[in-house]
Amino acid sequence: LSVLCDMHIELKNNYFYHLQETVGGVIVLTCKEAMQHHGISLSMEGIVNLQLSSKSVGVFEAFYNSVKPIQLISSNIEVAKAGKIPGGKTEIPFEFPLHMKGNKVLYETYHGVFVNIQYTLRCDLKRSLLAKDLSRSCEFIVHSQPCKAKIVAAPVNFSITPDTLQNIRERSSLPKFRIRGHLDATSCVISQPLTGELVVEKSDVPIKSIELQLVRVETCGCAEGYARDATEIQNIQIAEGDVCHGLSIPIYMVFPRLFTCPTLETTNFKVEFEINIVIVLHDDHLITENFPLKLCRL
Amino acid sequence: MAAVQWYSRGRNYDAELQMCRPEAMPVEFGDYHPLKPIMVTDTKTSRGTRKGSTSSSSSSSSSAPPDPLSSMLDGTDPLSLFAAASATETSTMSHSSFTGDHGRKRKEKQEETMGPDFEPWSSKRGEILARFTTTEKLSINLFMGSDKGKAPNPGSSAVSEKVRNRLEELDDLEEGSQRELLNLSQQDYANRIEELNQSLKEAWASDQKVKALKIVIQCSKLLSDTAVIQFYPSKFVLITDILDTFGRLVFDRIWTMCSDPRPLPDSFTVEDVNDTAKETCLNWFFKIASIRELLPRLYVETAILKCNRFLNKLGIQETLPRLTSTIRGIGDPLVAAYARAYLCRVGMEVAPHLKECLNQNIFDLLATFRQISGESIQKQLVVQRVEAPEYLTLYSPAINWILQCIAYRAPESLLTEMMERCKTLANNALLLNSVMRAFRPEFVAARATDFIGMIKDCDESGFPKHLLFGSLGRSLACADPPESERLTILNEAWKVITKVRSPQDYISCAEIWVEFTCRHFSKREVNTVLADIIKHLTPDRAFEDAYPQLLLVIRKILTYFHDFSVLFSMERFLPFLDMFQKDSVRVEVCKSIMEVFIKHQVEVTRDPVILNAMLHICKTMHDSVNALTLEDEKRSLSLLIIGFIRMVSFGRDFEQQLSFCVEARATFCNLEPVLVQLIHTVNQLAMETRRVMRGNHSRKTAAFVRACAAYSFITIPSLSSIFSRLNLYLLSGQVALANQCLSQADAFLKTAVGVLPEVPRSISVEGKFRSSESFLLDFINNFLATLLVVPDHPEHGVLYLVRGLLNMVQDYTWEDNSDGKVRVYVSALPLLAAMSQETYLYSIPKMDSNETLYGGDPKFLSEINKLCETLIGQILDHLKALARDEQNARRQSTLAFSLFGVLLAHGDLRNIKLNQLAINLWNLSHKHGHCETRVSVRTLESMKLQARQPDLAHLSDTVQRLTLQSRT
Numbered sequence A: 001l002s003v004l005c006d007m008h009i010e011l012k013n014n015y016f017y018h019l020q021e022t023v024g025g026v027i028v029l030t031c032k033e034a035m036q037h038h039g040i041s042l043s044m045e046g047i048v049n050l051q052l053s054s055k056s057v058g059v060f061e062a063f064y065n066s067v068k069p070i071q072l073i074s075s076n077i078e079v080a081k082a083g084k085i086p087g088g089k090t091e092i093p094f095e096f097p098l099h100m101k102g103n104k105v106l107y108e109t110y111h112g113v114f115v116n117i118q119y120t121l122r123c124d125l126k127r128s129l130l131a132k133d134l135s136r137s138c139e140f141i142v143h144s145q146p147c148k149a150k151i152v153a154a155p156v157n158f159s160i161t162p163d164t165l166q167n168i169r170e171r172s173s174l175p176k177f178r179i180r181g182h183l184d185a186t187s188c189v190i191s192q193p194l195t196g197e198l199v200v201e202k203s204d205v206p207i208k209s210i211e212l213q214l215v216r217v218e219t220c221g222c223a224e225g226y227a228r229d230a231t232e233i234q235n236i237q238i239a240e241g242d243v244c245h246g247l248s249i250p251i252y253m254v255f256p257r258l259f260t261c262p263t264l265e266t267t268n269f270k271v272e273f274e275i276n277i278v279i280v281l282h283d284d285h286l287i288t289e290n291f292p293l294k295l296c297r298l
Numbered sequence B: 001m002a003a004v005q006w007y008s009r010g011r012n013y014d015a016e017l018q019m020c021r022p023e024a025m026p027v028e029f030g031d032y033h034p035l036k037p038i039m040v041t042d043t044k045t046s047r048g049t050r051k052g053s054t055s056s057s058s059s060s061s062s063s064a065p066p067d068p069l070s071s072m073l074d075g076t077d078p079l080s081l082f083a084a085a086s087a088t089e090t091s092t093m094s095h096s097s098f099t100g101d102h103g104r105k106r107k108e109k110q111e112e113t114m115g116p117d118f119e120p121w122s123s124k125r126g127e128i129l130a131r132f133t134t135t136e137k138l139s140i141n142l143f144m145g146s147d148k149g150k151a152p153n154p155g156s157s158a159v160s161e162k163v164r165n166r167l168e169e170l171d172d173l174e175e176g177s178q179r180e181l182l183n184l185s186q187q188d189y190a191n192r193i194e195e196l197n198q199s200l201k202e203a204w205a206s207d208q209k210v211k212a213l214k215i216v217i218q219c220s221k222l223l224s225d226t227a228v229i230q231f232y233p234s235k236f237v238l239i240t241d242i243l244d245t246f247g248r249l250v251f252d253r254i255w256t257m258c259s260d261p262r263p264l265p266d267s268f269t270v271e272d273v274n275d276t277a278k279e280t281c282l283n284w285f286f287k288i289a290s291i292r293e294l295l296p297r298l299y300v301e302t303a304i305l306k307c308n309r310f311l312n313k314l315g316i317q318e319t320l321p322r323l324t325s326t327i328r329g330i331g332d333p334l335v336a337a338y339a340r341a342y343l344c345r346v347g348m349e350v351a352p353h354l355k356e357c358l359n360q361n362i363f364d365l366l367a368t369f370r371q372i373s374g375e376s377i378q379k380q381l382v383v384q385r386v387e388a389p390e391y392l393t394l395y396s397p398a399i400n401w402i403l404q405c406i407a408y409r410a411p412e413s414l415l416t417e418m419m420e421r422c423k424t425l426a427n428n429a430l431l432l433n434s435v436m437r438a439f440r441p442e443f444v445a446a447r448a449t450d451f452i453g454m455i456k457d458c459d460e461s462g463f464p465k466h467l468l469f470g471s472l473g474r475s476l477a478c479a480d481p482p483e484s485e486r487l488t489i490l491n492e493a494w495k496v497i498t499k500v501r502s503p504q505d506y507i508s509c510a511e512i513w514v515e516f517t518c519r520h521f522s523k524r525e526v527n528t529v530l531a532d533i534i535k536h537l538t539p540d541r542a543f544e545d546a547y548p549q550l551l552l553v554i555r556k557i558l559t560y561f562h563d564f565s566v567l568f569s570m571e572r573f574l575p576f577l578d579m580f581q582k583d584s585v586r587v588e589v590c591k592s593i594m595e596v597f598i599k600h601q602v603e604v605t606r607d608p609v610i611l612n613a614m615l616h617i618c619k620t621m622h623d624s625v626n627a628l629t630l631e632d633e634k635r636s637l638s639l640l641i642i643g644f645i646r647m648v649s650f651g652r653d654f655e656q657q658l659s660f661c662v663e664a665r666a667t668f669c670n671l672e673p674v675l676v677q678l679i680h681t682v683n684q685l686a687m688e689t690r691r692v693m694r695g696n697h698s699r700k701t702a703a704f705v706r707a708c709a710a711y712s713f714i715t716i717p718s719l720s721s722i723f724s725r726l727n728l729y730l731l732s733g734q735v736a737l738a739n740q741c742l743s744q745a746d747a748f749l750k751t752a753v754g755v756l757p758e759v760p761r762s763i764s765v766e767g768k769f770r771s772s773e774s775f776l777l778d779f780i781n782n783f784l785a786t787l788l789v790v791p792d793h794p795e796h797g798v799l800y801l802v803r804g805l806l807n808m809v810q811d812y813t814w815e816d817n818s819d820g821k822v823r824v825y826v827s828a829l830p831l832l833a834a835m836s837q838e839t840y841l842y843s844i845p846k847m848d849s850n851e852t853l854y855g856g857d858p859k860f861l862s863e864i865n866k867l868c869e870t871l872i873g874q875i876l877d878h879l880k881a882l883a884r885d886e887q888n889a890r891r892q893s894t895l896a897f898s899l900f901g902v903l904l905a906h907g908d909l910r911n912i913k914l915n916q917l918a919i920n921l922w923n924l925s926h927k928h929g930h931c932e933t934r935v936s937v938r939t940l941e942s943m944k945l946q947a948r949q950p951d952l953a954h955l956s957d958t959v960q961r962l963t964l965q966s967r968t
Helices: A059-064 B015-022 B068-073 B078-093 B100-114 B123-130 B161-173 B186-205 B207-222 B227-258 B275-289 B294-303 B305-313 B315-329 B332-352 B356-367 B369-371 B375-383 B389-394 B396-407 B412-424 B429-439 B441-446 B447-455 B466-476 B482-495 B505-522 B523-537 B537-545 B547-560 B564-569 B573-577 B584-599 B608-623 B629-647 B655-665 B672-690 B699-718 B723-737 B742-758 B773-787 B798-810 B820-835 B850-854 B858-883 B886-906 B912-929 B933-946 B955-961
Strands: A005-013 A015-019 A022-031 A035-037 A040-050 A070-080 A083-085 A088-097 A116-127 A134-143 A156-160 A177-183 A188-191 A194-205 A207-222 A225-240 A248-253 A269-281 A286-294 B138-142 B179-184 B761-763 B768-771
Touching: A005 A116, A005 B672, A005 B933, A022 A040, A035 B078, A040 A088, A059 B742, A070 A088, A070 A116, A134 B294, A156 A269, A156 A286, A177 A248, A177 A269, A177 A286, A194 A207, A194 A269, A194 B375, A207 A248, A225 A248, A225 A269, A225 B294, A225 B315, A269 B161, B123 B227, B123 B396, B138 B186, B179 B186, B179 B933, B186 B207, B186 B227, B207 B227, B227 B275, B227 B294, B227 B305, B227 B396, B275 B294, B294 B305, B294 B315, B305 B315, B305 B332, B315 B332, B315 B356, B332 B356, B332 B369, B332 B396, B332 B505, B356 B369, B356 B396, B356 B412, B369 B375, B375 B389, B396 B412, B396 B429, B412 B429, B412 B447, B429 B447, B441 B447, B441 B466, B447 B482, B466 B482, B466 B505, B482 B505, B482 B523, B505 B523, B505 B537, B505 B547, B523 B537, B523 B547, B523 B564, B523 B573, B537 B547, B537 B850, B547 B584, B564 B573, B564 B933, B573 B584, B573 B608, B573 B858, B584 B608, B584 B629, B608 B655, B608 B768, B629 B672, B655 B672, B672 B699, B672 B723, B699 B723, B699 B742, B723 B742, B723 B773, B742 B773, B742 B798, B768 B820, B773 B798, B773 B820, B798 B820, B798 B858, B820 B858, B820 B886, B858 B886, B886 B912, B886 B933, B912 B955, B933 B955
Parallel strands: A015 A134, A188 A286
Antiparallel strands: A005 A022, A022 A088, A035 A083, A040 A070, A040 A116, A116 A134, A156 A177, A177 A194, A194 A248, A207 A225, A207 A269, A269 A286, B138 B179, B761 B768
16 A cells, blocks of 8 residues: 655755855655655754763763753755645755854864764655655755964974983883974865875884874863863874885875864864874884864865 | 591691681780789778778779769778777777777877877786796785685574675675685786786676775785785786776766766866766765875875866876875885886876976985895895895886886986986996886987996996896897997997806897897907807807797897808808707707798809808708608798709809709708709709700710709609609600600600509598599690600600500509599590691600601501590490499580590591591480580581681581580
C-alpha cells in the first residue's frame, strides 16, 4: 500500500553561503505514482553543540553534563499545503534569507571535537496516519563575514637549539642541533596556506622527519568554570629523512575545510588554532615548537 | 591400324616469317605501356586518410568517369576513418574511450608544443627497465589488499554472502590491513605493480574514487623505500606509470564534467569551467593536501598538476616552483633526484614553456650533491654492499632526464652557465656525464676540448672516467668538433681510454670512439685504434665477453669505409676479425661485411688484397655450414657469396678468371647455389672468349674454351638437384656447341640423356612435394629444340641422340595414368619434321648441323619418316588404350587435338592417309564434347587463312570435312 517516494534537497551555490545571502534550492520529489500528503514544510536551523571532554570533568558528568546547544538561527516555512503530488519528478523551489535576529552573530561552520557549529535544512512531508512521514535533512555550509580588522603579515622568526627548549628531563643527553626559520605570518587567512621556511643548520643526530601539526584548542564554559582541550587536526610531513643541511625547506600547509574556522571567541566557548613544528630525530628525540595562530576570513 | 606413313610438309621458313611479320608500327612513347606502373590520375588531396585501400586498383585513365563507389565514400569513408582514428589512438584508447576525439587532439597539441625532436619519456622507459635490474628479492609493503581471494569465514553463515563480501572489502580498505609481500623476484614485482595499475583503473571505473586514491598513495609510498637500491630506477618507472594513469583519469573525469553542452576546447580557460567541476577539482586538491606523508603528497599532487588549469590561470605556474622547493624536504638524495625527474617530466608535458622551474630543480639538485658523500648514504651503501660507482650511475637516468628537459631548445648561454656551475662544483663527474649526455651534441662537440679538460680534472674516485669519455664520444659521434681540434681530442681521449684496466669497460668506451675516429680520420688512425683494441682484448681471451661491442666496431667501420681496398689494406683489420672466435658471431660479422660489400662495391674488381680477404671471409661463412644449418641460412649465405663472385673480374685475363673459379669451387663446395653460379660464370667466360675472338677460335682460345667445358663437366655431377644438373648440362652443351667443341657438347648431351632416368617422380618445391612431370616435359622440349642443331656423331648411327632420348623416355617410369610419354612423342614429331627440311630453322654459325652433313639424303629422310611412323603408332595405340575407359575421355580429346595440331603444322596433308588421320583425330577430339569450341573455331579460321596460300590450297577441302560440334 505504501507508495514509493523519494525526496531530497538540492542547493544552489554548492552548499556554501555567506550572511545576508539567500539559501536557495529545490526539493526534489520522485514518486512512481501520484501521492496524497498532508503538507510539506521546510525548516532551517543553526546550532552550536558543546560537549565537555571527559578529561576536564568526570566521564559520567561529561555524558550528562553536555552543555545545552546554542541556537543561532531557526526558521520554518510551509512549502506546500495538503494535497496531491503527481507521479514522476516534482521540483519545489524555495529560498531562505540568512538574516540574524537581533545582535546574534552567524558563526562559520566548524566541525570539531567538543565544539560543533552546524547548519541544516530539514524538509518534512506529512502523510496520513497509515503511511510514515518522510523527512530529509541536509547540511549547508556558512562562511562568516570577512574580518574587519586589517591583517598585517608579520613574519615570525624562530630558532630552535637545545637551549631554547623547555620541558626536558636531561638537557645534557640532548644532541646538538640548530634549526632556524620563520613563519610568514601567524595571523592567517583561512583560505590561503600557511607558509614559511625552515633551515636545518646543524644536527649531530640525523633527522628522521619534520612535521607540521595543526592543533585546535577548544574551550567550553560551563557551570564549574571552563574546559580547555587541544587536539590534533592534521599532521603534514614536510621533510623526510636526513635533509640537506643549510638548504631551506618550505613550510606549507593548506587549512582543511570544515575542520578549521576563523578563530572564535564567545562568552560560552572559544575555538583557537595552533601550529606545532615537530622535529623527530633519528634517536627518536621529539622536538616541538609551538605557535598560536589567528585565523580569519577575507 | 596399319602404320601411317609420314610425310613432312616442306617449309620455307623465310617466306613464312615474312608473312607472319606484322607491319611495323612505330610505338608512341609516353603512351600506354603494360609494364608502366599504374598511375592514379584521379587524386584528391582531401582524401588523405584513405591510405592505399582502394586507390591502387582504380582505373589508370584520366578520362574515366568518376568511380561511383569512391565518390560515394568521399571524405566520409567510415572504415578508413576508423582506421585513421585507431592508428593514432591505440595508446590512448584504454583510458579514454569516452573522450576519444579529445584525447587525440590533445596529443597532437602536445606534440606541437614539444616538437618531435624531444626524446619522449616513453623511449627512455624501456632502456631504464632493461638496465637497472636485480636478482635480489624485493618486497612490496601495502596498507591494503589488492586480492580478494580470502577463504570465506565458515562461522558467519547467518550473514548473507553479499553483506559479508562488502564487509571484507571494507576491511581491506581499512588503514590497518597492512600486507607485506616479501621475496618477490623482479618480474613478480613488476607484475604486482601492473596488478595495482589494473585495480586502480577498476576502482575508478566502479566509482570507488577513495580506493583509487589510496592505491596511488600506497604506490608512491613505495618510492621512499630504497632497499635494493640497484632496482630503484626501474621501480620509479613502474610506479610513475601508475601515477600517470591516475593523473589522466582525474583530468578526464573533470574534463567530462564540464563538457555538458559541448566538449571543452583544448585551449579552455577557467571561465569555461562550471562550478561543479571546479568544486570537484578543488576537493581533489584539498584531499591531497591533507596526505600526511611528504613523498606521496608530492607525487600525487604532481600527477594531477594539469588539473590546476580548471581552477585558475596561473595555477600551474605557481604550483611548479612550490613543488620544486618541497622536494628539498626529501632527505635521501636519490629519492629526491627521481622526484625531481618526475616533476620535470610532468612539467614538460603540461607546461613546456615554464623553464625556470626546471633550472631551479637542477640547481637544488646541485646544492644537495654533497649529501651523496655524506655519512648516512655511505652507511646505506655498506649495508647494501653497493660500490660507489654503481651507486652514482643510479642517478644518471634522473639527471639525464632533467638536463634533457632543460637543454631542449635552450639558449646557448644557459648551457654555458650549466658548464660553469659544473666547474664550480669541482667538476662533479656525475653531473658532467649527464651534461654531456643531455645537451645537444653540437654544443658538446664545439667545446670538446673544454670537456676533456674538465674530465681530466675530475675527482678520480666515484664516477668512472671511461663512462665520461663514453658520453663525450657519443656526442662527438653525432656532431663534429672544430677541425683543428680533432686530432688532439682523439689523442687526449685515447690516452685515457687505453689506460682503462677492465676489458669490459675498455671496449664499451672504445667502441663509441671508433665512430669518431672513422668519421674524421684516415685508415692509419683507425688501424691504430684497432691495434689497441686487439692488444687490450687478447689477454685472457677477454674478447669472448665483448662480441656485441666488437661487432658494433666492425659495423661502424663499415659505415664509413666503403672502399674495400682501403679497408683490407688496414693491417689490423683481419687480425681484428680473428678475434671473433665464436662461430655464430664470426659468421654474423662476415655477413655484415659481405652485405656492405655487395651494396657499395659498384665496379668489378681484381685487386688481390680484396680478393684474398673476401675469399677468406666467404670461406668463413661457407665453413660455418653444417648438417644443422637451416635452409634459409644456407640460401642467404649463398646469395652473399654469389654476390662476391659476381664482383670478381680479371678483365681480359680469362685464364686467371678460370683459375679463380677453380679455386672458388674448391672453397665453396658445400653450397650448391654457389657452384651453380660458378658454372654460369665459366660458361659466360667461354661465351665472352667467343665474342672477343669473333667466333674464330685460335688454338689457344679453343683449348681454353675446352678447359671451360671440362670445368663445367666435372662440376655439374656434384650438384644434388637433378634439374639444376639437367639444365646445366643442356646449357653447357649449348655453350660448347657455340664454341665448336663438338665432342664436349656431345658428352654433355649424352650425359644429360643418361641422367634422365634418375629424375624422381616427385620433387620438393619450396617444401612441398610436387610431381616432377611438368618440369621434366619442359626440360625435354628444351632439349629437343637444341637437338635440331646437334650434328650426328660419325661413329654412331643416324639420329643417335634423338633415338637415345626417345628410348630413355620409353623406359622411364612415368606416373600411372600419365600422358607424359605420349606428350614427349607428340612434341618429338615437330623436331623430326624440322630435321627433314632442306634448310633448318636455325643453326649455329661456323658449325655444320645435319642439314649440311646429310644434305637432304633420302636415306636420312626415310630414317626420319620411319621414326615418325613409330611415334605416331605409339601415340595412336595410347589413344586407343584411353578409349577403353570413359573417364579418360578428356585426356584422349586433348591428346588427339594436340596430335592434330602437329599434323596440321608439320605434316603434308596432301597425303590422303595423313589427311584422313587428321580428320579422324579432329573427330575423336570432338567426340565427347571436351574440346573448347573457341579453340576449334579459331583453328578452323586459321586453316582457312592458310588455305589461301598456293601450296596449302588443299587445306580448304580438309576444312570442309571438319565439323564443329553443335552447342547442345
